[in-house]
Amino acid sequence: MSAPAILANKSGRTRRWHGLQTGDEVAHFVTFLFAASVLFVTAFLVWELWIQSAESRAKFGFHFLATSDWDPVLGQFGALPFIYGTVLTSVLALIISIPLAVGAAIFLAELAPPSLSSACTFLVELLAAIPSVIYGLLALFTVVPLMRNYAEPFLKKTLGFLPFFQGPAIGVGYLAASVVLAVMTFPFIIAISRESLMEVPRDQREAAMALGATRWESTFQVVVPYARLGILGSIFLGLARALGETMAVTMVIGNDPAMHASFFAPGYTIAAVIANEFAEAGTSLHTSALIEMGLVLFSVTIVVNALARLLVIATSRKGTAQSQ
Amino acid sequence: MSRLIYRKIVNGFMLFLTGVCTLVTVLVLFLILGFLIYNGGKSIDWNFLTKLPLPPGEPGGGLANAIVGSAVMVGLAALIGLPVGFLGGIYLAEFGGKSFAFAVRYMADLLNGVPSIVIGIFAWGVAVKPMHGYSALAGAFALSLMLVPISLRTTEQFMLTVPRALREGALALGAPKWKVISTVVVPAAMKGILTGMILGVARAAGECAPLLFTALNNNFWARRLTEPTAALPVMIYRRAIAPYDDWHRQAWAAGLVLIAMVLITNITARYILSRGISVQKG
Structure with missing residues (x-):
C-alpha cells in the first residue's frame, strides 16, 4: 500500500465515528452506497422472483419442473417441455459453434498476423453488438426458409434413419433456433478463448517447437491444453447466453409446448414462453407460473455464469503468475 | 519420412x-x-421516419412513435443507470476494500449475465404491477438495470489505468482525495469511461425482451411517461411475426435504422478507444 492510501485510511479511521466531516468521507460514503446498490438490486431481484412465483410454487411444488402439461385455460402448468427446449437448443447450438469458434480463436491467436487478427476481432465484436431482435428478424426470413427447403430435406435424406432427423421439414423449430443461437455465441467464445490462448507463455510454444513439433502439434497439444480452463470458461459464457436468449429464439422456435425427439419439430424455450405469454396472462396463477420459469432460468444462468467467471478468473490469475 | x-x-x-x-x-x-x-x-422512406403506424392491411405508415419512444426510454435509462454505475465504479477503483469490492464486481458481472427477459420480469414486479399499467418509466427502469453493471465495470477498469503517479502528484500538492478523484483521475479516465458507456447505451437501445411487458407497445404517440410506449426493437418483433407483407417491409426498415445506429456508435467508440486513452505515462 502506498503512503497516501495509508494516510487516507488513518484519517478515515479516527474520524469515522464523528459523522461525515470531510469531503473524503462524504465521497467514500456516497460511492459506497452506489456500489452496494448493485448487491442490493441483485438481492432484490432474487427476492422479487421468489415472492412473485409463490402461488405457482405452492400449487405445483417440484412437480412443476417434471410435468409437461401447459394449459392456461385449465390452470395446469408444467415446465418440462420448456426446460427440454431450452437445454436442447443451447446444447445443439454449442455443438455447432464450439468447433467453429475455437478454430477461429486459434487462428486469431496463433496464426494470423497481428493486423489481420485485430481486424477480425473487431468484426467479431461487432457481431456481439447486433441486437438479438435483428438476429431474429434475419433468422425468420433467411434461416427458416433455408432450413425448410435445403438443410432439413438434406439431413433427412442422409441421416434420416436417426429419430432426430425425421418428421416434416417446416423450417421453424429446434434446429433453426440452434443455428441462430450458435451464431450468437460465436463472439463470446472467440473473444475469451482468443484472450486465454494469447496468455499462454511463449516458452511453451518454443519448447514444443524445439522438440520438433509442427505448428499445429504445438498449438493443439501444448497451447490449447494450457489454455483449456479459459476456453471452457468461454464456452460456459456462451452457454449462459444461449440459455437466456429470448427474442431470436422466440421468433424461430415455433412455439409448441411439447417435447419432440426430432430436431425439425417446433418447440418452446423458457425465455420464449415468458416473452409470448407474460403480457397476456389471464390468471394470477399463469403469471406466477411464468415468473417461476423466470426463476428457473435465472438460477441456471447464474450457476453457469458463476462457473464461467470463476474459470476465467482462474486462468487469468495463472497467466499473470506465469508472466511475472 | x-x-x-x-x-x-x-x-x-x-x-x-x-x-x-x-x-x-x-x-x-x-x-x-x-x-x-x-x-x-x-x-425505408420518409413516411417510415415521420408517420404513425397504420392498421394492418393499409400500406404506408411509419414508426415515428417507436423511434421517439426508444430514444426517450434509452435516454431515461441512461440518466438513471449510468450515474449509479459510475459512482459505484469510483468506489471500486478508489476506495474499495478487498472482499467487498470483489463481491460487488462479481455481482455486477452476474447481473450483466442475467437474461434480459428476467430483468423484464423484475421491472414488471417493481414498476408495472404496483402502478397498474405498462409505462415508459417501467421500460426505462428495466433498461437502466442493464446499464448499471456495464457502467460500473467500465468506470472501474479505466480509472485503474490512470497511473498512480498522477494521483500521488495531486495528493502531494495537498489536495484531498475527493478532489484528486474529481479533478485528476476522472478527467484522465473520462474518454475511456464515456466510450464504454456509449457502447452500453447502444446495447440497451437494441434490447427488446425487457420492454415486452414493461413498456408494452403503442400504435400512437405516448403523451406521458406513464403510458405504454412503442420502442423500435419491440416494433421489429411485432412486425416481423405478423402475416402482412407491408409490416415485414417496415420490420426490415426498422432493423436497418437500429443496426445503423448500433454500428455507427460501436465503430466510433472503438475507433476512439483504439486511438488510445489520453493518459500521460509517467
Missing part, C-alpha cells in the same frame, strides 16, 4: 481449417449486414 510428410499435411490442413472457421464467422457478419441493407434499403 512418410510419417513426417503425414504430419506436415495434417499441420497444413488443420491450420487451413482454422482459417476457414474465422472466415465463416466473419462472413456471417457481412451476410447479416448485407441482408439488412438490401431489404431495409428497399423499404
Whole structure:
C-alpha cells in the first residue's frame, strides 16, 4: 500500500465515528452506497422472483419442473417441455459453434498476423453488438426458409434413419433456433478463448517447437491444453447466453409446448414462453407460473455464469503468475 | 519420412481449417449486414421516419412513435443507470476494500449475465404491477438495470489505468482525495469511461425482451411517461411475426435504422478507444 492510501485510511479511521466531516468521507460514503446498490438490486431481484412465483410454487411444488402439461385455460402448468427446449437448443447450438469458434480463436491467436487478427476481432465484436431482435428478424426470413427447403430435406435424406432427423421439414423449430443461437455465441467464445490462448507463455510454444513439433502439434497439444480452463470458461459464457436468449429464439422456435425427439419439430424455450405469454396472462396463477420459469432460468444462468467467471478468473490469475 | 510428410499435411490442413472457421464467422457478419441493407434499403422512406403506424392491411405508415419512444426510454435509462454505475465504479477503483469490492464486481458481472427477459420480469414486479399499467418509466427502469453493471465495470477498469503517479502528484500538492478523484483521475479516465458507456447505451437501445411487458407497445404517440410506449426493437418483433407483407417491409426498415445506429456508435467508440486513452505515462 502506498503512503497516501495509508494516510487516507488513518484519517478515515479516527474520524469515522464523528459523522461525515470531510469531503473524503462524504465521497467514500456516497460511492459506497452506489456500489452496494448493485448487491442490493441483485438481492432484490432474487427476492422479487421468489415472492412473485409463490402461488405457482405452492400449487405445483417440484412437480412443476417434471410435468409437461401447459394449459392456461385449465390452470395446469408444467415446465418440462420448456426446460427440454431450452437445454436442447443451447446444447445443439454449442455443438455447432464450439468447433467453429475455437478454430477461429486459434487462428486469431496463433496464426494470423497481428493486423489481420485485430481486424477480425473487431468484426467479431461487432457481431456481439447486433441486437438479438435483428438476429431474429434475419433468422425468420433467411434461416427458416433455408432450413425448410435445403438443410432439413438434406439431413433427412442422409441421416434420416436417426429419430432426430425425421418428421416434416417446416423450417421453424429446434434446429433453426440452434443455428441462430450458435451464431450468437460465436463472439463470446472467440473473444475469451482468443484472450486465454494469447496468455499462454511463449516458452511453451518454443519448447514444443524445439522438440520438433509442427505448428499445429504445438498449438493443439501444448497451447490449447494450457489454455483449456479459459476456453471452457468461454464456452460456459456462451452457454449462459444461449440459455437466456429470448427474442431470436422466440421468433424461430415455433412455439409448441411439447417435447419432440426430432430436431425439425417446433418447440418452446423458457425465455420464449415468458416473452409470448407474460403480457397476456389471464390468471394470477399463469403469471406466477411464468415468473417461476423466470426463476428457473435465472438460477441456471447464474450457476453457469458463476462457473464461467470463476474459470476465467482462474486462468487469468495463472497467466499473470506465469508472466511475472 | 512418410510419417513426417503425414504430419506436415495434417499441420497444413488443420491450420487451413482454422482459417476457414474465422472466415465463416466473419462472413456471417457481412451476410447479416448485407441482408439488412438490401431489404431495409428497399423499404425505408420518409413516411417510415415521420408517420404513425397504420392498421394492418393499409400500406404506408411509419414508426415515428417507436423511434421517439426508444430514444426517450434509452435516454431515461441512461440518466438513471449510468450515474449509479459510475459512482459505484469510483468506489471500486478508489476506495474499495478487498472482499467487498470483489463481491460487488462479481455481482455486477452476474447481473450483466442475467437474461434480459428476467430483468423484464423484475421491472414488471417493481414498476408495472404496483402502478397498474405498462409505462415508459417501467421500460426505462428495466433498461437502466442493464446499464448499471456495464457502467460500473467500465468506470472501474479505466480509472485503474490512470497511473498512480498522477494521483500521488495531486495528493502531494495537498489536495484531498475527493478532489484528486474529481479533478485528476476522472478527467484522465473520462474518454475511456464515456466510450464504454456509449457502447452500453447502444446495447440497451437494441434490447427488446425487457420492454415486452414493461413498456408494452403503442400504435400512437405516448403523451406521458406513464403510458405504454412503442420502442423500435419491440416494433421489429411485432412486425416481423405478423402475416402482412407491408409490416415485414417496415420490420426490415426498422432493423436497418437500429443496426445503423448500433454500428455507427460501436465503430466510433472503438475507433476512439483504439486511438488510445489520453493518459500521460509517467
